[in-house]
Amino acid sequence: MLNYLEKHLPKIVLAPTTIVMIVCMYGFIAWTGLLSLTKSRMMPQWEFVGLDQYVRLFANPRWDVAVDNLFIFLILFIIIALVLGLLLAIFLDQKIRVEGAIRTIYLYPMAISFIVTGTAWKWILNPGLGIEKLFRDLGFAGFEFRWLVDSDMAIYTIVIAAVWQSSGFVMALFLAGLRGVDDNLTKAAKIDGASTVRLYWHIILPLMRPVFFSAIVILTHIAIKSFDLVQALTGGGPGYSSDLPANFMYTFSFNRAQIGMGAASAMIMLFGVLAVLIPYLYSELREKK
Amino acid sequence: MNRQTPLSINIGRVMIYLLLVAFALLYLAPLYVMIATSFKDIEEIRSGNLMAPPLSPTFYAWTKAWSSACTGSECEGLAPFFWNSVKIVVPAVSISTIIGAFNGYALAKWRFKGSEFLFGALLFGCFIPFQVILLPMAKLLGSLGLANTVTGLVMVHVIYGVAFTTLFFRNYYVGVPTELVRAARLDGAGFLNTFRYIFLPLSTPIFVVTVIWQFTQIWNDFLFGVVYSGAGTQPITVALNNLVNTSVGGKEYNVDMAAAIIAALPTLVVYVVAGKYFVRGLTAGAVKG
Numbered sequence: 001m002l003n004y005l006e007k008h009l010p011k012i013v014l015a016p017t018t019i020v021m022i023v024c025m026y027g028f029i030a031w032t033g034l035l036s037l038t039k040s041r042m043m044p045q046w047e048f049v050g051l052d053q054y055v056r057l058f059a060n061p062r063w064d065v066a067v068d069n070l071f072i073f074l075i076l077f078i079i080i081a082l083v084l085g086l087l088l089a090i091f092l093d094q095k096i097r098v099e100g101a102i103r104t105i106y107l108y109p110m111a112i113s114f115i116v117t118g119t120a121w122k123w124i125l126n127p128g129l130g131i132e133k134l135f136r137d138l139g140f141a142g143f144e145f146r147w148l149v150d151s152d153m154a155i156y157t158i159v160i161a162a163v164w165q166s167s168g169f170v171m172a173l174f175l176a177g178l179r180g181v182d183d184n185l186t187k188a189a190k191i192d193g194a195s196t197v198r199l200y201w202h203i204i205l206p207l208m209r210p211v212f213f214s215a216i217v218i219l220t221h222i223a224i225k226s227f228d229l230v231q232a233l234t235g236g237g238p239g240y241s242s243d244l245p246a247n248f249m250y251t252f253s254f255n256r257a258q259i260g261m262g263a264a265s266a267m268i269m270l271f272g273v274l275a276v277l278i279p280y281l282y283s284e285l286r287e288k289k
Numbered sequence: 290m291n292r293q294t295p296l297s298i299n300i301g302r303v304m305i306y307l308l309l310v311a312f313a314l315l316y317l318a319p320l321y322v323m324i325a326t327s328f329k330d331i332e333e334i335r336s337g338n339l340m341a342p343p344l345s346p347t348f349y350a351w352t353k354a355w356s357s358a359c360t361g362s363e364c365e366g367l368a369p370f371f372w373n374s375v376k377i378v379v380p381a382v383s384i385s386t387i388i389g390a391f392n393g394y395a396l397a398k399w400r401f402k403g404s405e406f407l408f409g410a411l412l413f414g415c416f417i418p419f420q421v422i423l424l425p426m427a428k429l430l431g432s433l434g435l436a437n438t439v440t441g442l443v444m445v446h447v448i449y450g451v452a453f454t455t456l457f458f459r460n461y462y463v464g465v466p467t468e469l470v471r472a473a474r475l476d477g478a479g480f481l482n483t484f485r486y487i488f489l490p491l492s493t494p495i496f497v498v499t500v501i502w503q504f505t506q507i508w509n510d511f512l513f514g515v516v517y518s519g520a521g522t523q524p525i526t527v528a529l530n531n532l533v534n535t536s537v538g539g540k541e542y543n544v545d546m547a548a549a550i551i552a553a554l555p556t557l558v559v560y561v562v563a564g565k566y567f568v569r570g571l572t573a574g575a576v577k578g
Contacts, residue, residue, distance in 0.1 A: 006479045006480065009399075009479070009480040009481070010395040010399035010401060010404075010480060011395075011401060013391050013392065013395045013480075014392055014395050014396070014404075014407065016388075017388065017392050017411070017451055017455070018407060020448055020451075021410065021411055021414065021452075024422065024426070024429075024448050024449075025413070025414050025417065025422065026410075027425075028421070028422040028425040028426060029417070029421050029422065031424075031425040032421050032422065032424055032425060035424060035425075044424075044428070088309070088312060091305050091308060091309055092309065094302070094305055096305070096306070096309065102309055102310075102313050104561075104564055105313045105316050105317055106312070106313065106316055107560075107564070107568065108316070108320075108557065108560055108561075109316065109319075110560075110571065111505060111553075111556045111557055111559070111560035111567065112509070112553045112556065112557065113508070113509030113510075113511065113526050113552065113553065113556070114509070114511065115509075115511050115526040115529055115530055115552070116526075116529070116549045116550075116552050116553040117319075119529060119530075119533050119545060119546075119548075119549040120319045120320075120322070120323050120546070120549055121319065122533070123322070123323075123326065123542050123545060123546060124319060124322055124339060126542070129334065129335070129338075129339075129542070130339060131339065133338045133339070134338040134339045134340060137338045164316070164319065168316065169571060172568055172571065172572065173572060176572055221416065224418055225418050225419070227420075227511070227512055228511035228512065228526070231511065231515075231530060232511075232530055232533070235534070245420075246418070246420055246512075249420045249423075250420075250423075250512075250515075250516075253423065253424060254516065259424055262424065263424055265420070266418070266420040266421045266423070266424070267421065269418045269420050269421065270417060270418055270420075270421045272418075273416060273417065273418050277416055
């Protein structure tokens with residue numbers, strides 16, 4: 001008996017996690033998927049209506065805005081964070097004397113919650129007392145910066161705050177990658193007379209391919225999940241002009257008693273993540289074999 | 290050969306240093322603005338600008354943010370919510386870390402048929418957008434009588450944190466030589482003794498990394514907090530957001546900023562004290578997750 005127990009202990013240890021995982025991850029995803037096929041509003045009810053909720057979702061102008069915003073946010077956030085992170089990493093990799101201190105400064109926003117970041121930037125970008133007043137005091141009398149209350153521009157304030165928070169992290173990823181480059185390679189290139197710019201562009205950057213991949217996947221993941229930042233910085237406003245899908249899902253599920261549509265929007269978000277994740281995992285696994 | 294003169298090297302390096310420092314200042318600016326604003330009174334905020342240092346520093350905003358600012362209908366400051374977060378974070382971090390250690394150990398060194406598949410299925414949990422489990426989890430918490438309770442929030446954080454903690458420990462333990470395990474087994478040590486006498490003594494760094502990661506994640510969480518907490522059980526992120534959006538008798542930006550710093554302080558302190566481990570967690574969770 002004791003022997004049997006000992007032999008199966010690893011499985012017994014993993015059993016609770018396995019059960020909880022099956023129920024609370026895969027079971028719940030299935031539950032949400034099923035719910036999205038019903039006409040549930042305030043409470044779950046199991047009268048199936050096919051893809052009606054999805055049709056209603058995509059006909060909803062608010063969802064349209066949220067999806068458009070996500071693309072604007074995703075593209076700008078990823079490009080800016082990648083370029084900034086990579087440049088800072090390359091500069092930091094030039095045997096900088098106070099590297100540790102500078103790295104610490106670039107990365108500290110990552111330790112802060114999106115709610116705090118949003119609160120801080122909401123004040124900095126405050127129309128009237130924020131950046132606008134700063135520049136007017138500096139002598140630019142007509143300076144205007146009112147993106148926070150401009151429904152065409154509000155989404156870009158999210159980009160600014162998100163880049164501030166995450167670009168240091170991208171820097172850390174690239175720096176780790178650069179440190180992994182074989183010294184002999186750079187030495188050989190230098191002996192061959194390659195300039196620093198050529199060295200980075202032709203030799204080192206191509207080696208950073210996996211880092212680019214990881215960074216893009218992580219940034220996409222952060223962007224799709226961004227909910228708190230919007231909530232704290234713009235509240236989705238003005239109106240719903242800076243909503244992202246996560247905010248749409250929250251509003252419709254918990255404030256508007258439209259849980260069928262909320263579930264449908266959550267499923268679309270899941271599919272979005274999978275569309276990025278599956279190719280990534282696939283290539284990761286193939287590399288290992 | 291393009292030999293660079295010492296002078297041009299110096300100019301290049303000076304440029305790099307200047308750029309690095311400029312960016313460091315840029316990253317620090319929001320923190321400076323928060324701190325400076327929190328020590329000003331409202332008159333000074335109106336008349337001065339963001340970057341102006343507080344001329345007659347006052348603790349008014351700090352005392353108010355901590356003990357009497359309104360976060361919705363009640364006006365007891367952030368203090369009660371700070372302790373709510375502590376009550377959520379301490380058990381959630383400890384439980385998820387311990388479970389992760391055992392899971393990771395079993396998955397790394399006691400493989401059985403299907404254990405790799407199990408790991409893959411669990412890994413997926415690090416990536417799902419949580420929106421997809423929000424609704425069914427609300428239902429489950431309701432039927433367990435845990436809706437709007439600290440216990441309920443602890444449970445949710447443990448369930449969705451275990452995927453990460455398991456990943457961390459598993460990847461760390463994979464690096465421990467299997468010969469050690471074989472030797473221990475020959476000496477008659479079973480699953481638990483091998484863990485206790487061989488793995489546990491090696492585990493301090495990974496425990497530190499995991500605890501810091503979980504602490505940061507859970508302290509900074511907003512989504513679960515806003516969905517699953519009620520009037521008396523909200524974590525600090527939710528309370529901060531309510532505080533900023535409650536304006537009784539005029540907006541007090543100094544109180545908002547003091548509150549934001551209070552909410553950010555614990556994770557910032559951890560970052561400053563144990564930054565190395567924080568970064569290791571980020572990159573481990575990121576690159577392999």
